[in-house]
Amino acid sequence: MTDMNDETTKARPGFWKRLTQGLTRTATGLSTGITDLFTKRKLDADTLEDLEDVLIRADLGMETAARIAAAVGKGRYDKTIEPAEVRALVAAEIEAVLKPVAQPLAFAGETKPFILLMVGVNGSGKTTTIGKLASTLKAQGKKVVLAAGDTFRAAAIEQLKVWAERTGASLVSRAPGADAAGVAFDGLQQARAEGADVLIIDTAGRLQNRVELMAELEKIVRVIKKQDPTAPHAVVLTLDATVGQNALQQVDAFKRVAGVTGLVMTKLDGTARGGILVAIAAKHGLPIHLIGVGEGIDDLQPFAARDFARAIVGLED
Amino acid sequence: MFDSLTDRLGGILDRLKRRGALTEADVNEAMREVRRALIEADVALDVVRSFTDKVRTRAVGAEVIKSVTPGQMVVKIVNDELVAMLGSDAKAIDLDAAPPVPVLMVGLQGSGKTTSTAKIAKRLTERGNRKVLMASLDTRRPAAMEQLATLGTQVGVATLPIVAGQSAVQIARRAMEAARLGGYDVVMLDTAGRVTLDEALMAEVAEVKAATKPHEVLLVADSLTGQDAVNTAKAFDARVGLTGIVLTRADGDGRGGAALSMRAVTGKPIKLLGTGEKMDALEDFDPRRVAGRILGMGDVVSLVEKAVENLDAEKAMAAAERMRKGQFDLNDLRTQLDQMEKLGGLGGLMGMLPGVGKMKNQLAASGMNDGVLKRQKAIIDSMTKKERRNPKLLDASRRKRIAAGSGTKVEDVNRLMKMHRQMADMMKAMGAPGAKRGPMAGLASMFGLGGGGGMPSPEQLKQMAEKMPGGLPGGGMGGGLPPNFPGNMPGLPGGLPGLGTKPGGLPGLPGFPGKKK
Numbered sequence: 103m104t105d106m107n108d109e110t111t112k113a114r115p116g117f118w119k120r121l122t123q124g125l126t127r128t129a130t131g132l133s134t135g136i137t138d139l140f141t142k143r144k145l146d147a148d149t150l151e152d153l154e155d156v157l158i159r160a161d162l163g164m165e166t167a168a169r170i171a172a173a174v175g176k177g178r179y180d181k182t183i184e185p186a187e188v189r190a191l192v193a194a195e196i197e198a199v200l201k202p203v204a205q206p207l208a209f210a211g212e213t214k215p216f217i218l219l220m221v222g223v224n225g226s227g228k229t230t231t232i233g234k235l236a237s238t239l240k241a242q243g244k245k246v247v248l249a250a251g252d253t254f255r256a257a258a259i260e261q262l263k264v265w266a267e268r269t270g271a272s273l274v275s276r277a278p279g280a281d282a283a284g285v286a287f288d289g290l291q292q293a294r295a296e297g298a299d300v301l302i303i304d305t306a307g308r309l310q311n312r313v314e315l316m317a318e319l320e321k322i323v324r325v326i327k328k329q330d331p332t333a334p335h336a337v338v339l340t341l342d343a344t345v346g347q348n349a350l351q352q353v354d355a356f357k358r359v360a361g362v363t364g365l366v367m368t369k370l371d372g373t374a375r376g377g378i379l380v381a382i383a384a385k386h387g388l389p390i391h392l393i394g395v396g397e398g399i400d401d402l403q404p405f406a407a408r409d410f411a412r413a414i415v416g417l418e419d
Numbered sequence: 420m421f422d423s424l425t426d427r428l429g430g431i432l433d434r435l436k437r438r439g440a441l442t443e444a445d446v447n448e449a450m451r452e453v454r455r456a457l458i459e460a461d462v463a464l465d466v467v468r469s470f471t472d473k474v475r476t477r478a479v480g481a482e483v484i485k486s487v488t489p490g491q492m493v494v495k496i497v498n499d500e501l502v503a504m505l506g507s508d509a510k511a512i513d514l515d516a517a518p519p520v521p522v523l524m525v526g527l528q529g530s531g532k533t534t535s536t537a538k539i540a541k542r543l544t545e546r547g548n549r550k551v552l553m554a555s556l557d558t559r560r561p562a563a564m565e566q567l568a569t570l571g572t573q574v575g576v577a578t579l580p581i582v583a584g585q586s587a588v589q590i591a592r593r594a595m596e597a598a599r600l601g602g603y604d605v606v607m608l609d610t611a612g613r614v615t616l617d618e619a620l621m622a623e624v625a626e627v628k629a630a631t632k633p634h635e636v637l638l639v640a641d642s643l644t645g646q647d648a649v650n651t652a653k654a655f656d657a658r659v660g661l662t663g664i665v666l667t668r669a670d671g672d673g674r675g676g677a678a679l680s681m682r683a684v685t686g687k688p689i690k691l692l693g694t695g696e697k698m699d700a701l702e703d704f705d706p707r708r709v710a711g712r713i714l715g716m717g718d719v720v721s722l723v724e725k726a727v728e729n730l731d732a733e734k735a736m737a738a739a740e741r742m743r744k745g746q747f748d749l750n751d752l753r754t755q756l757d758q759m760e761k762l763g764g765l766g767g768l769m770g771m772l773p774g775v776g777k778m779k780n781q782l783a784a785s786g787m788n789d790g791v792l793k794r795q796k797a798i799i800d801s802m803t804k805k806e807r808r809n810p811k812l813l814d815a816s817r818r819k820r821i822a823a824g825s826g827t828k829v830e831d832v833n834r835l836m837k838m839h840r841q842m843a844d845m846m847k848a849m850g851a852p853g854a855k856r857g858p859m860a861g862l863a864s865m866f867g868l869g870g871g872g873g874m875p876s877p878e879q880l881k882q883m884a885e886k887m888p889g890g891l892p893g894g895g896m897g898g899g900l901p902p903n904f905p906g907n908m909p910g911l912p913g914g915l916p917g918l919g920t921k922p923g924g925l926p927g928l929p930g931f932p933g934k935k936k
């Protein structure tokens with residue numbers, strides 16, 4: 103087993119800074135909220151309700167927010183409590199939920215080519231994430247083939263081509279409008295012929311409630327399975343950090359149709375907090391592999407539960 | 420996943436039946452549910468708060484009209500207030516300036532700027548008869564400029580030739596110059612996606628604005644956005660001064676609370692909705708529909724429109740004619756099943772109906788899925804032509820043969836036959852002279868069931884659409900949709916074979932709890 107994330111972390115001492123930079127606003131927002139809440143107050147029902155609100159603002163959703171607020175309140179009711187302590191407690195609760203799902207994207211050593219299928223709704227950052235992944239894999243000396251399975255969106259193939267050139271990966275594509283499953287098939291043939299280590303298949307963005315588009319995705323998986331019954335070895339769903347409660351439905355549908363094995367959250371360098379990950383972790387227990395914190399080639403970071411949770415409530419490491 | 424708000428409020432307020440005016444305590448309790456519904460729909464918390472305050476003021480002391488429950492009354496107030504807040508006046512893109520009129524498109528990465536730019540350009544060209552030039556100022560994302568160029572070719576709109584190495588501001592200036600020389604009416608400037616925290620990029624877009632003085636600055640935002648919608652909208656508005664909002668991916672199954680959040684914090688109108696991947700999937704913003712979605716009342720209007728788009732008018736007419744004469748045979752049933760599939764299968768249909776979110780889950784749990792449709796078609800396909808025309812022929816041994824042929828069980832065949840018989844009976848009743856008319860009958864005829872002329876006219880449809888969404892807008896609750904809408908749709912069973920077969924409920928579905936209210 104090769105674990106790309108460990109290497110990335112080691113190679114990048116500035117990781118913590120990047121993550122906190124990315125989550126700065128999240129942190130400021132939440133911690134200010136919490137400080138305001140608890141400076142001069144006892145932990146009573148009103149306070150807990152306010153804490154719940156603060157979590158809702160971070161997109162954790164009603165249910166998760168209520169559960170975490172309740173967990174913080176448990177046994178501490180009517181006691182005076184320091185804001186810093188509340189923050190640590192909230193972080194600990196969030197971390198407890200996220201810890202089991204913080205798993206690196208592991209490219210199994212024996213499987214060759216390791217087939218990774220990238221799925222998600224439109225504009226969630228699939229192609230960019232593939233580009234960054236290819237770059238990381240290349241840096242580890244892996245041979246990578248990219249299959250341009252987004253044959254629908256204008257210039258999607260060109261976009262992936264630029265990434266292939268940047269990272270030195272080979273690109274397999276067909277004409278725009280071609281059958282995406284065919285591209286996946288070609289990609290696999292090419293990866294085998296080249297003796298590549300990893301094949302990454304891009305797909306067109308699709309909304310999870312579009313039946314015909316989801317059927318197309320199902321077909322891609324079917325075609326890959328026919329070639330290699332153990333494949334795809336990883337099906338990664340990209341989620342935009344700005345997404346709200348609909349992310350739960352996205353995970354549901356893509357899991358059902360494409361057998362999603364893990365998640366990547368992109369665009370965490372904005373003001374969005376990505377708190378929906380906590381709700382998703384609680385509900386689905388799907389591994390969260392990576393987070394995207396910028397447009398640069400190195401801006402893909404391993405997901406670390408403790409860092410994420412602490413950064414969300416504004417605690418320094 | 421979400422109960423309709425009416426159902427929830429019903430639970431709280433039903434005991435208040437016929438008690439006259441709503442008291443503060445009643446309303447407070449109801450507002451908690453409203454708050455929950457809005458948060459689940461991703462409306463930003465602060466907006467939720469100001470909204471519920473407004474509704475509370477209006478609702479306390481409001482007289483409950485005799486014919487409605489207090490729950491319905493509150494929902495009506497909530498809905499009205501929501502529509503008002505979303506902006507009851509639809510505003511089109513304003514091009515009233517000296518040409519070339521610059522239109523600047525801004526937004527986060529992946530919100531759909533480039534696609535929306537091309538869609539709007541297409542619309543202005545075709546409907547507005549304008550000569551449009553598009554230019555991509557996205558110098559960052561790989562192939563972004565090629566994307567716009569490709570889309571330009573697709574929709575038949577000119578794009579500014581790509582010159583490598585130019586900055587966004589340079590390209591913008593060049594676009595304006597080219598438009599002046601080329602006699603263009605409108606210049607669409609598509610910018611790179613940016614996070615609002617990126618000072619350099621925000622400065623760049625501000626500079627583009629200063630250089631081109633756009634008449635419209637449109638924020639393109641994803642309708643699936645969560646609580647962050649307020650930050651994004653505020654930041655862009657503060658920096659570049661928005662004139663309107665374009666919401667994309669409105670064809671998703673998100674509840675679109677972001678629309679309310681952004682409208683509330685910027686006060687800027689939502690001008691257009693992106694509703695699909697095709698270049699003409701762009702719709703005018705309709706606050707009533709969006710309000711219905713946010714409240715989890717389903718999107719019946721969309722369902723009706725989708726049905727109209729997909730149904731084969733001729734087939735439907737032929738089927739309607741046959742049904743009227745009571746000749747509904749298994750060939751007709753098969754056509755119905757096909758049309759069901761075209762509408763996105765059971766899930767697709769149910770998702771758009773109000774108040775059926777929970778039922779959808781129960782359906783899934785009971786194994787009722789689109790596989791059933793497929794099997795039912797297989798059963799029909801395993802019959803002889805004669806059997807299909809005359810189902811009465813089917814005795815036990817024929818049924819056994821059909822079951823074997825279609826890989827199903829005799830029970831499945833029996834179930835299908837029973838369903839067919841009930842449908843045929845119902846249709847005969849509906850087709851009979853003097854059958855009840857009303858919006859539902861219109862829908863029935865759309866599904867090829869009703870008596871009349873098969874497909875409803877566009878006027879009829881429009882009328883239906885107006886009456887449908889929760890029956891909320893307009894005068895009183897009585898004229899609209901009954902609160903137990905899904906159960907009360909005599910028209911739909913034809914479109915929902917296997918679900919329900921007689922009017923007034925969804926029976927015939929084994930192990931399926933009856934309609935909820």
